[in-house]
Amino acid sequence: MARPTPLIIFMAETRRFELLKGLTPYLVSSEAHSTGLCDVSEYRGSLACGWLATNSLHHYAHHMENSDKALDTGSKRVYDVAPSEMFGEFMKTGWAPTPLTGIIQDEVIPYCVARRADLSAAFSGLRVVLPGGELKQRSNDTDYQFRPHSAFAYYTGVQGVEAQPGSVLVMEPTKEGHTPILFINPRSTRDTDAFYRDAKNGELWVGRRFTTDEAAQRYGIEVREVSELEAFLKGKTAVALHGYDEIVDAKVKKHARDEELINFVSVARLIKDDYEIREMQKAVDATHRGFSDVIRVLPAAVATPRGERVIDAAFYGRARVEGNDLGYNTIAASGSHACVLHWNRNDGEVIPGDLLLLDAGVEVDSFYTADITRTLPINGKFSPAQRALYMLVYESQKAGIEAIKAGVPFLEINRASHSVLAQGLIDMGIIKMSLEEAMDPAVGLHKRWTLHGVSHMLGMDVHDCAQARADQYRDGVLEAGMVLTVEPGLYIQLDDELFPAEYRGIGIRIEDDVLVTEDGFINLSENIPHHPDEIESWMASLR
Numbered sequence: 001m002a003r004p005t006p007l008i009i010f011m012a013e014t015r016r017f018e019l020l021k022g023l024t025p026y027l028v029s030s031e032a033h034s035t036g037l038c039d040v041s042e043y044r045g046s047l048a049c050g051w052l053a054t055n056s057l058h059h060y061a062h063h064m065e066n067s068d069k070a071l072d073t074g075s076k077r078v079y080d081v082a083p084s085e086m087f088g089e090f091m092k093t094g095w096a097p098t099p100l101t102g103i104i105q106d107e108v109i110p111y112c113v114a115r116r117a118d119l120s121a122a123f124s125g126l127r128v129v130l131p132g133g134e135l136k137q138r139s140n141d142t143d144y145q146f147r148p149h150s151a152f153a154y155y156t157g158v159q160g161v162e163a164q165p166g167s168v169l170v171m172e173p174t175k176e177g178h179t180p181i182l183f184i185n186p187r188s189t190r191d192t193d194a195f196y197r198d199a200k201n202g203e204l205w206v207g208r209r210f211t212t213d214e215a216a217q218r219y220g221i222e223v224r225e226v227s228e229l230e231a232f233l234k235g236k237t238a239v240a241l242h243g244y245d246e247i248v249d250a251k252v253k254k255h256a257r258d259e260e261l262i263n264f265v266s267v268a269r270l271i272k273d274d275y276e277i278r279e280m281q282k283a284v285d286a287t288h289r290g291f292s293d294v295i296r297v298l299p300a301a302v303a304t305p306r307g308e309r310v311i312d313a314a315f316y317g318r319a320r321v322e323g324n325d326l327g328y329n330t331i332a333a334s335g336s337h338a339c340v341l342h343w344n345r346n347d348g349e350v351i352p353g354d355l356l357l358l359d360a361g362v363e364v365d366s367f368y369t370a371d372i373t374r375t376l377p378i379n380g381k382f383s384p385a386q387r388a389l390y391m392l393v394y395e396s397q398k399a400g401i402e403a404i405k406a407g408v409p410f411l412e413i414n415r416a417s418h419s420v421l422a423q424g425l426i427d428m429g430i431i432k433m434s435l436e437e438a439m440d441p442a443v444g445l446h447k448r449w450t451l452h453g454v455s456h457m458l459g460m461d462v463h464d465c466a467q468a469r470a471d472q473y474r475d476g477v478l479e480a481g482m483v484l485t486v487e488p489g490l491y492i493q494l495d496d497e498l499f500p501a502e503y504r505g506i507g508i509r510i511e512d513d514v515l516v517t518e519d520g521f522i523n524l525s526e527n528i529p530h531h532p533d534e535i536e537s538w539m540a541s542l543r
């Protein structure tokens, strides 16, 4: 029997790719055609087809007709092929020097010095390793946009697009304290071939980075190449954040104080310094503009089948233009989608007469994010039922915010807000018991409609300081310099028969970002309208 003619077919259809990608390299016989594994219809006649099961979607060739050659299972992209000696030398010549001049330090740098001093004091005599993290694969050779670990950014001052995967901060113990050393992947200079061949790091692929000297000027610390990190860490004891960097995980053994480090770097951000508060105000102000953008696109959202995506995209545009990114996935929840707490499918219709619950935040280049929710009437006017429920949440939020002051228990914000909501539900005849009974933790019937806690810390992470212990955060007291959200909500599911029909499918949340002060609070998002009348005129002004 004759061997089938090898032929490499371009596999255009993802589903077929899924079927085949697990196979080891081999020739798919002509039967594959008849079973639908390969579509060779465009190649006419009785051609068989072959499949290269390589790791890369890019590894397909189009048509090696009537070739008896062995299949090349190691198909290469252009830059994987070593250049000829002649070309390699040619590419090294004829370039002007391009040093960066006038490098200045960001205003965050003096704050980083103070932050590292605290870290140093807490881990006296111990090497401390804080990796920035690596790229996360999205699919094949595309990765998610890189965003460094918050602790790495907090202690180095590396921000925005300057943050590069694979960087690591090492705090090297000395007699006096610690010397910080930042390990980076520096720019690929023209004397290497990486600048045009390395698709992950090469300058012609991903842009220029700092040299180690430039980075040292920029961040005010010693900087070395990350290629030296493995040898540097080998055989040394260190307290480290694990799970973020391959080299660190491979070279640094677990240490008894690792958990303490995780807690320390999280809790360090509980009290914001002046710089952080200014950045959070920037994030809130950019978010305000993003909410205005959303109001402007509401007519387009109404006119589009997946109108929530129009809203999602409008806010994302603001986040990318003014900031680094979104601080978290936008919740653009129209109508009863608002009753799904983490609705970020955002693929629903936007219908006049419904409410839009928009929970979104711009993350600025310093990685601080806002976390704001407003609930807006899509046609610009609240209905009586919508307004009635809105006002209950409004009063609840006001009580939560006004409870804030240094020395007050963190959970008091929750208690103050929920008391108002529970009383409102009692007044409406929905809950049939006294407020005291309703607020008993063993009862808490209002939680059927309030669903979530009212406050969390906010900062570089939207749920900031999440590795704090209960006594440091949840069961602790408020201190001046904390920034937290106040975000009560009421959610009446579509099928909730305990509420009159006109309320069903309404979800309302109002969320602001509040700074705790010695004698009270500053609401950083005070300027984003809250009251229904203010919201209606805000919306009218943007029509």
Ligand SMILES: [Mn+2]
Pocket: 371, 456, 485, 487, 511
């Ligand atoms: Mn929140």
